Amino acid sequence: MSTSVSKSVWEGRIPLAFSIDGSEAQHFGAEHTPSSIFIEVPRTSYLILLTEEIRDLYRATGLTLPDSTAEIWFEYQGKPLKWHYPLGLLYDILCISEPSYLQMEDTKSIPWNIKVHFRNYPAAHLFRDQSAATAQDFFMSMIKEADFLRYGSTKRVMNLSKSDQTQLWESLCSNDFDSFWKVNQRLIPVDDQVVRHIPLRLYLPDDCPVIQDRVSPRTEDGEELTMEQIIRELLPTLDTSKSKAVCHGVIVPFDTPIIWASRNLAYPDNFLHIALF
Amino acid sequence: MPTITKLTRNEFEQSLNAFVETSHRVALADQWQLKKDRFGKQVYITKKQTIVCQTSSRQAECSTDFEICDDVPDIAELELASPDAGIICTEYHIVYSTTYCVPVLYFNAYFSDGSFLSRNDLEQHVFSKLHVEALRTNSLIQQGAISQHDHPILGQPFFYVHPCDTSALMAQLQIENALSYIISWLSFFGPPVGLYIDPIYVQKDWVKIG
Structure with a gap:
């Protein structure tokens, strides 16, 4: 394994520009439509980890929003964004794969313009019970599946201590490369292991x-x-x-x-x- | 004879065909439907059920006071019959897991206004009361043996019963053919999430013949 490549992958970031429709801002009591909010996040991160911050930032612009984040969702060009996918993956699927992207290569389609919604959660398209815990469960089920595909059993994951399992997700949330790899190196094949x-x-x-x-x-x-x-x-x-x-x-x-x-x-x-x- | 613990995709699809054909023959009330993906390649089966809770409140307890109807009744008729009835539609899909080489049970449930049941709602209205606690326990997944996943063929969010221990469980049984595999598997994985299998499936000789 080349640590430098893995580290570059881990350090990849995407600038995001969040905006809200005027009618929705009005619905939540704003006199003017707030201007865009810019945040840069790791590509390996998840939208669900941003929902509270986004709610607080929009509150600060004058919107009266409920404490619950249950109705918050994000959209790009009419498509609800799966908050259990890594942001970098969503961007690759929805932006880079667009024919227009290569023509715009000079300017790139960044920051990535994402629309925020605080109501009408599209439950037919997005996971319900939205929370970091739900995303963590999905992440762990993927880790487990990867283990099974590689070795034909989930022993490596299941043999991790509870705190090591948690460390995988938490180091991802805090973007801590060393802490993540301390555990993850026990899951990947060593050298030329088939x-x-x-x-x-x-x-x-x-x-x-x-x-x-x-x-x-x-x-x-x-x-x-x-x-x-x-x-x-x-x-x-x-x-x-x-x-x-x-x-x-x-x-x-x-x-x-x-x-x-x-x-x-x-x-x-x-x-x-x-x-x- | 060695027991079957996993199925190839071919065995899975053949057994689904046999299962649906038989379900239409011996258990007419069982509305299993054979479906194909948009390329006409991968096969899965689906079934819809309706649960009538004798209360209009979603929060209210309805542990003993509900009935399961295999055929989907006319909603207007039901509401007329009992004005307080809360109606929940459930939808079950049996889909193949390419990773684990076993069938996987996916499901969703809706209230009569079209809104989806959350995990809590499912525990309260759909899951078997006997299993609610066990379904919450899993060493890796906080929500237990059931969480959400994108349907492998439809791409939409569904709840599903985790398939990783399925083959270990099936190894405990003596299963000789793919059709009895599906039936035995369903008799384990269905009831905890409100999907009951008609006893007629395990009474008939055709199960052994396959």
Whole structure:
């Protein structure tokens, strides 16, 4: 594993610009529509970790908002944002995969303009019971699934002490690289240890369901597979000569060995999340 | 004969076909429907149920005072019959887990105004009272054996019963074919979340023949 790559991935950040519709601001008692609020966050972070701060900032602009954050949600171009996805992943799926993004490369589509809502929570599209605890549960179930895919059992995760399990999530929330890796290094394969399957999820445009299947990192002859070979196996009809794979805001070359990608580019949930366009 | 603990996708889909076909044949009230993903490839099955709570208050206790209707009744008719009835529609999906190679039970529930039940609402109105406490306990997941996940085929949020221990549980049984696997699995995983299986499934000889 290359610590410098993992560290760069961990240190990736996105500037966000939050805004609210005038009618919604009025509904909550504001005389004028508040101007945008700018926050820079780690790509590995989650929207749910921002909801209280956002509520407090809008309160300070004069909105009368309830204490409960249960109705707060975020939207980008009409799409409710899944707050249990890492922000960097959402950005890659919704912004970089847009055809207009590459044309705007000079200016980039940053800050990322996100709309805030304080009512009419779209429960058909977003997890209910929204809280950091729900996001943590989802994160831990992904960690567990990654463990199972790699080794055929969830022993490594289940053998972690309760405080180590908690440390994984809490170090992610506090963006503490060293604290996270202290625990996570016990979950990843050592050196050239062969794993059964690669924890991988592929995201396609147009709200296609996420593609996830058992992916072996090698051929039967033991030859290491590349990202392109894996993608072709999962999506035989995709023309890889016209497609691009994005991870952490970077276009990943198709000839990247999948084992290297998994070790170095996996999100803290131990999955390699690739947006295709 | 070795017992079956996991299913391949093919075995899973074949057993769903057999299960739905049989459910229509022997248990006519059982409304299992076979569904396919938008590419016509992956198969899953769904079933809708209606729970009538004899109270209009969502917070009110209705532990013993409800009935489960297998066919979805006309809501207007029900309200006429008992003006205080609270009606909850539940929707169950059996979907394949490519990671764990086992069936997974996904579900959602709605009040009659279309709003979704939260985890607390589910405990109060849908889950079996016997299992509520056990479902809260899990060493890794704070909310217990049930939490939310995006439906693997629809991409929408559903509740689901965690599948990671399914194959260990199924290893305790003597299961000889994929159809009896689905039936035994459902008899374990359904009732805690309000999905009861008609005893006719386990009485008939066809279960053994598969």
